[in-house]
Amino acid sequence: MKPSxxxxxxxxxxxxxxxxxxDNTKMMGPSPSELKWMGMTSxxxxxxxxxxxxxxxxxxxxxxxxxxxxxxxPFGPIYGWYNGQPTFTExxxxxxxxxxxxxxxxxxxxxxxxxxDHVDFWFEPHGHPGYPIPHYDIHAWYIPAxxxxxxxxxxxxxxxxxx
Numbered sequence: 001m002k003p004s005x006x007x008x009x010x011x012x013x014x015x016x017x018x019x020x021x022x023d024n025t026k027m028m029g030p031s032p033s034e035l036k037w038m039g040m041t042s043x044x045x046x047x048x049x050x051x052x053x054x055x056x057x058x059x060x061x062x063x064x065x066x067x068x069x070x071x072x073x074p075f076g077p078i079y080g081w082y083n084g085q086p087t088f089t090e091x092x093x094x095x096x097x098x099x100x101x102x103x104x105x106x107x108x109x110x111x112x113x114x115x116x117d118h119v120d121f122w123f124e125p126h127g128h129p130g131y132p133i134p135h136y137d138i139h140a141w142y143i144p145a146x147x148x149x150x151x152x153x154x155x156x157x158x159x160x161x162x163x
Contacts, residue, residue: 029162034061037152042067048086048111049079057130059152062159063088063139074131079111080139082151086111088139095134108140116140128163 030038042055042065053067056078060066064082072078080088091107110116122137141148149157 030061030160033153034160037061043081046081046084046086048113049081050111053079060163061152061154062149062163064148064151066090074135077107080148082148085142086114087143087148088141090137090139092131093136093138095136098136108138110140110142114142117142117144120145122159122163 038058038060040058042058044055045051045053046065046067049067050069052069054070055065056068056070056073057066059082064080064087066078066080068076068078074092076089076091078090078092079086080090089108089110091104093104108116108119118141120137120139120141122139124131124135124137127133127135128137149159154160
């Protein structure tokens with residue numbers, strides 16, 4: 001399957017799941033502007049992203065484009081890219097795995113040539129489209145929040161409530 005086909009399929013699933021997600025949690029889903037960004041085609045294989053990683057989303061507000069080896073999903077690693085550079089490494093951890101006492105080592109390594117600026121743990125109590133169970137999105141960012149919080153047309157500088 002071509003990367004552009006994967007992006008389109010994921011974007012359509014994300015759009016459909018957003019409506020169901022909003023209905024189930026009584027939260028508002030992505031705005032039309034956000035859906036437009038999320039439907040944008042990701043660069044096929046930008047410099048700095050591992051060779052086995054394919055685009056898996058359009059441009060997600062506050063995060064940018066996502067790339068992963070499909071065999072590693074949903075856990076990851078997932079890599080972020082925006083405006084010509086890799087921006088994060090992410091893993092998504094099911095709350096049941098945390099509760100079980102499982103440990104992980106060396107999961108949030110930066111890509112070669114990058115340093116981790118900081119790590120965010122975003123609790124997703126209802127999950128989100130693409131991973132609809134309670135989990136944590138754990139991002140090891142290579143750049144400061146003052147930059148990525150405005151990615152993909154996000155004018156508020158805050159994480160959207162639906163995310």
